[in-house]
Amino acid sequence: MTLETIVEKLGLKCKCCWEKLGNEVVGGYAGDLLSDVMGNSKKGDVWVTRQVHLNIVAVASLKEHAGIVIVNGAIPDKETLEKAQKEGIPIIISDLPEFELVGKIYDLMHHAL
Amino acid sequence: MPNDEYLEGIYYIQGRDFVDAGIVSSEMKKKLKEKGIPEGIIRKVAIITFEAEVNIISYAEHGTIKYYLEPEAVVIEANDVGAGIEDIELAQQEGYSTADDSIREMGFGAGMGLANIKNHSDEFEISSVPCQGTYLRSIIYLNGK
Numbered sequence: 001m002t003l004e005t006i007v008e009k010l011g012l013k014c015k016c017c018w019e020k021l022g023n024e025v026v027g028g029y030a031g032d033l034l035s036d037v038m039g040n041s042k043k044g045d046v047w048v049t050r051q052v053h054l055n056i057v058a059v060a061s062l063k064e065h066a067g068i069v070i071v072n073g074a075i076p077d078k079e080t081l082e083k084a085q086k087e088g089i090p091i092i093i094s095d096l097p098e099f100e101l102v103g104k105i106y107d108l109m110h111h112a113l
Numbered sequence: 114m115p116n117d118e119y120l121e122g123i124y125y126i127q128g129r130d131f132v133d134a135g136i137v138s139s140e141m142k143k144k145l146k147e148k149g150i151p152e153g154i155i156r157k158v159a160i161i162t163f164e165a166e167v168n169i170i171s172y173a174e175h176g177t178i179k180y181y182l183e184p185e186a187v188v189i190e191a192n193d194v195g196a197g198i199e200d201i202e203l204a205q206q207e208g209y210s211t212a213d214d215s216i217r218e219m220g221f222g223a224g225m226g227l228a229n230i231k232n233h234s235d236e237f238e239i240s241s242v243p244c245q246g247t248y249l250r251s252i253i254y255l256n257g258k
Contacts, residue, residue, distance in 0.1 A: 058139065
């Protein structure tokens with residue numbers, strides 16, 4: 001499943017790197033502690049987080065995530081979007097709380113035809 | 114100590130420079146990819162180096178990260194000048210952290226950094242002198258143990 005499918009089906013908004021929405025999503029990880037995400041997430045994961053500062057881009061880039069989804073209507077910092085654009089990491093935002101959004105993405109990925 | 118003959122790179126890191134956190138690990142990852150190092154090894158190196166980098170930024174005045182490409186292993190050395198670690202055993206306990214609030218707000222300081230480094234290394238060594246600094250070395254075998 002591509003990131004584009006997730007964005008479209010769940011009505012999410014992409015804030016940068018639209019050209020990377022074709023990234024294949026192989027799994028997902030939800031977490032706001034960067035060491036936890038570094039140690040436990042995988043390449044190709046869509047990372048769901050409440051963090052908005054530019055260090056999330058370094059983590060996503062190192063782990064080769066498909067993209068980052070920021071929840072709770074939080075706005076990524078300007079520096080975050082600039083760095084994400086440079087690194088080629090799509091940043092997507094959602095108004096939903098983390099629990100609900102993770103549930104919806106999980107559901108979509110595991111029950112899609 | 115690693116053989117300088119195999120030294121591939123030295124990076125300098127400034128304390129509290131969170132804006133640049135990840136630059137060193139990203140550079141190293143790129144260099145190792147160019148050298149044809151297997152992806153599984155690079156994945157471990159990325160985690161280890163990122164954590165070492167963030168530790169220097171979070172807790173030290175400044176430091177260096179060196180990496181060596183030996184015939185059978187990648188070796189990463191992190192050396193810093195700063196407050197050092199009072200209790201090395203405690204510092205390695207998962208969940209233990211001396212991070213201040215500003216560090217925790219960014220999602221750092223969860224107390225998992227050293228555990229992450231240790232768990233992804235084939236060999237790991239750390240030592241510290243309070244009020245001087247900390248040294249750690251991680252060895253990752255290219256062909257498994």
